[in-house]
Amino acid sequence: MRRAVVTVLLLWALVLITQAAPAADDLVITLNHGRLRGGYVTVKGTERRLKKYLSIPYAQPPVGSLRLAAPQAVEPWEGERDSTHQPPMCVQDAEIVVNFSKTILMEFTPPGVSEDCLYLNVYTPAEASRGDKLPVLVWIHGGGLVMGAASQFDGAPLAAYENMVVVLIQYRLGILGFFSTGDEHAVGNWGFLDQLAALKWVQENIDAFGGDPQMVTLAGESAGGISASILILSPQAEGLFHRAIFQSGVATLGTYTTRTPLHFAQIVANLSGCDQSSTEQMTRCIRGKSQEEIIATTKKMTIFLGAVVDGVFLTDTAGELLKKKEVLKVPVMMGITNHEFGWLLPKSFAPPGWENGMKKTTNYLFFFVLFQVSMANGLITDEYLKNAKTPEEIRDGFTEILGDLVMTLPVVTVAGYHSDAGVPVYVYEFVYQPEVLKQSRPSFVKADHADDVGVMFGACFWDDHVKIIGIITEEDIKVCRTMMAYWANFARNGSPNGPGLVSWPQYERQKQEYMELGQAQTVKKKLRKDRVHFVTVTLPQKLEQLHTAP
Template sequence: MERAVRVESGVLVGVVCLLLACPATATGPEVAQPEVDTTLGRVRGRQVGVKGTDRLVNVFLGIPFAQPPLGPDRFSAPHPAQPWEGVRDASTAPPMCLQDVESMNSSRFVLNGKQQIFSVSEDCLVLNVYSPAEVPAGSGRPVMVWVHGGALITGAATSYDGSALAAYGDVVVVTVQYRLGVLGFFSTGDEHAPGNQGFLDVVAALRWVQENIAPFGGDLNCVTVFGGSAGGSIISGLVLSPVAAGLFHRAITQSGVITTPGIIDSHPWPLAQKIANTLACSSSSPAEMVQCLQQKEGEELVLSKKLKNTIYPLTVDGTVFPKSPKELLKEKPFHSVPFLMGVNNHEFSWLIPRILEALSFSMSSSIDPVLLRRSNLPG
């Protein structure tokens, strides 16, 4: 962490605005079906135009970077994806990770509308790649890897269209999906469910980038990771975690850091017991608890009304996070990379309606709805 710079919100808001495709950045008919060879197999994407520029962008959606985390692999670290034969279609939006879709729509307080909703699935460990069409393989364009926010319980990679950023910034953009909520961050505090599986999904995606981004025109030695809100917390966690060493070279956090209260926990067992008891699983031992939860339908885990307002934090597990973030910052074992941090005015104010709802308050006329819409970008 060579430097930390406070910048005006407009700089980083502009980057996110490009990712949000504001408005209608990816337009025009498809003019080609580009194909690229990865280490796992060949993929076929689509080509789009971008409003305001003559540049075309090659778009590849839903490329797997890990095996589906199903059955006994639920709550486990991700395993490398398996190769495929033939050409894999990468032209349509993939399912987003299993989540409560209504919670995702809470962003209406920010955007004065609803987010685009995709289908949901536990088989969701995929990423999207956006590359300027004229960029040949091995040309070495900078790479920007986006980690979405959503309080670690909602969000999707495809909600953020990287076409405009790729075209205007002359970069290769990668947007990543990771497991959310109980599926992404449940922990018993031991080997049965160490926790941090959603965080490790992001690490696995960065490994994929190192192995595969060159054929898309990206420079594997010039990778910037960036994210907003909970995604920003994950980014700052990457800077501190030894498991992410060498996988990126710059970092940007927008409205989120891992030292945010409640984002990481050193004592996950009480929450694990609460989850197990709510879902009628034994909490007498971690092994029995995990086995029971692995047999539940995924929808039952994420849609339980009794767990609706539950926060699922990262875990100080001794490996991914050897110590608490504050201890790691004091001891300075973190990765020495340029690190840009951004904040907004009225930070976190868009969450006020959800907080009031959780506390059984109604919206007050004293809370300016314009302020709620304009104060922050979605988590």
Template sequence: MQLDRLRERLRAVAFGALLLLVPGQGQDSACPVRTTHMGQVQWSLVHVKNTDVAIHTFLGIPFAKPPLGLLRFAPLEPPESWSGIKDGTSHPAKCLQDFASVKGVTLKLLNVTLPSTSMSEYCLYLNIYTPASSHEGSNLPVMVWIHGGGFVVGMASMYDGSALAAFEDVVVVVIQYRLGLLGFFSTGDKHATGNWGYLDQVAALPWVQQNIVYFGGDPDHVTIFGESAGGVSVSLHVVSPMSEGLFHRAIVESDGALLPSFTASSSAVASTVVANLSACGQVDSEALVDCLRRRSEEGILAINKPFSIIPGLVDGIFLPKHP
């Protein structure tokens, strides 16, 4: 793969420049289903716009249980299997965020129109893009994209891996993860250790290891890549013991984990601000977490609004020490 050509493909994915798909038909369209460990998934056959190059898309595949109730501010649990055929033809709900900030200036600058998607805590999904010729046993290289957005905005539907998959003969996976308060709030103790967004990213990688072979991918040839907050994430996975063995190469398309604004040694300031904004008051950690778990999605978004970023934390688990 020529380096300049790869950079061009990565840049296109990073800035959502390849949202250019049109429906198509192919030899497998009579039975558009793949079987995974969790159940069967329906796919779409589409063509990259202005070409006759076909790819398969598998959209909205869950890689964890929804982080609701007691799983809000908690490590994830594995996804539940499903019966029947899961619809994989439409983009998943995006995680809770101030979407207006994305929809305005950013989209005008990038000249991108996003698919219409709902917003929900039930958002831990991934999208997969494969060459139309791929099948179980193809053993294609796998590239897992971690989106940017300052850890407060971003969604899988902003990024399209179709051209990268089609022209470089790889399997592309685009993941979502919890953002803002839900993704990075911590009390600094056992009641909310934090880094939930990073743990979501970690949880997606074993799913890839267990299932990507069914989509024509090689679980022993996985590259993680990302830009901005995604680049920070990639650089932290390189040093995190939790991610060890779950990928084999890494591409950081921007500044990495050494940026001080993205990683904090203490959660005290953010925790105090959240307690005040939420009207939960200066209670102990356990009571604060319980109070926040009872807040509606609208209430969480209101608390999120003043934060341009909630940094990750040196938690001794995902990140044992400051990089």
């Protein structure tokens, strides 16, 4: 009898222990290709716990014969794979990432750089399980298609506060991601094909994390926004995502889609010391370069490599596909900050001392040569600087020129095309300045490029491998929660609207209503109306007059 009582007591104690602490096996998840062991994380401001699974392979390492080739399906592995460490960054100049982090006051130690980099990170509520069908947000990092990593972000706050699954992906960058000769020797689009492979992985595996493969939102900022905007034009992306968000970047920006990549390939080959006598020779030479040589060439490049019209991934340029309404019919949300070229971007290329003021005659050519705005330079400068008298006013005018031509106008144009295609479109302008950034930048800077990213990710709650350096105010937290809610609602319903939020109307060509996101949220009409009218109507008329003048 005594033995029976002892046995019962031991069993009861075991039950209590099991209930008090989650079993380690709760962190093991079984996917199609093998098992992963993740880790727990608690988000600041909430007691809710999450599971995070880092460095999940979604394709084979693109090395050796797979360099400059389409990604191949990941191979199965035996046993448990440790998914508690950040993946290596794809091949890039890591110093840029370090400097970027310092500029935006982010505490972040970049992992190493490796060609073996096709990994993704998943954040999901701790209690989530198969069949829960939570909304999924897949994030493509920015960085001009030459830099960036999944580890620059923490998806935990968004997943915790908004009860969703967040996936952060990596893709090949620069030469290894986008080198193309325009023929069979190097078709190109490797980085975009990586993104497609990651989305296919999500379709096949996200249910294991509690996510709904039929409720996937593809989102990105800057080059990530451009990527998402390009993928929505690809027939190969059909069914892989169901909403899309473009933040400060769309497919029509610059030369990010081209029919004729050979010229760019020749520039890369020349900088790499490769024989340019044939596309086969160029490709073989680039394939044979070491990682260090690839990075050295990258540092010398002044061109951007992007998407190629190959007849499969892209059947035409972005502009033409949008005009023909050949887009995936999914709801889209897109927007800009109100000072896209206020600080972060000019710091990387503007002449020394630009922030103290500029001289119209000496500095405007530098900007326009960089962005290749050709014969319209004088007319554009006259319009934007007509009232500028001081060096500071000239500086402010040039930051406006670049922001409008490179970001605002393309976003407004693409929003109109998607609206014409008959899908729900939501447009925003982000105007909020977190207090910590205000104190670290000149007073003339407003909401800068990428300022919206930390807010929608809930960076005010980051407290893991990335942190914001400085004091987070109550107002910062309030705006964070509002942005997170809008983004999560869009991921969940295809509309940002929800209880307790200012109603955000759909964008359409007549009213052109958009949401101004700041301390308050305000519905406005016709984003940068006068500037858009000048560039789209007045400028072409003036150029035509110049062409026809005797």
